[in-house]
Structures are given as structure tokens and as C-alpha cells.
Amino acid sequence: MALEMRGACERCESVVAADGVAWICSYECTFCEDCTAALRRVCPNCAGELVRRPTRVAR
């Protein structure tokens, strides 16, 4: 199953591009870099650790 690429931060709703920096937890809650720093890399939805999402590079 392919990783779903959500397009917006769940906290501030700013757009996170597929080729930009985004952070996700194991349930794929998605956050922008600013919110991830503010949240201390802990997902507010599931208390999981947030990790850098791999960058999807357009070909």
C-alpha cells in the first residue's frame, strides 16, 4: 500500500508540498516543520513520534 501523501498540515493547515519538508507520525498525521518544532516532534492526535516524511521528487 502506497504511503498517502497528505497535502496540508493538520495543525495550521498550511500546505506541505510533496517535494517539501513535512513530518508524519505512524498513523500518517501530517505536520509542517514549524508545527513539528512547536509540538516537540510528538503527534498531538496519537502521541506518536513525528519523523521526516521522505521527499517525493517530481520527475
Ligand SMILES: [Zn+2]
Ligand atoms: Zn503547521
Ligand SMILES: [Zn+2]
Ligand atoms: Zn498521529
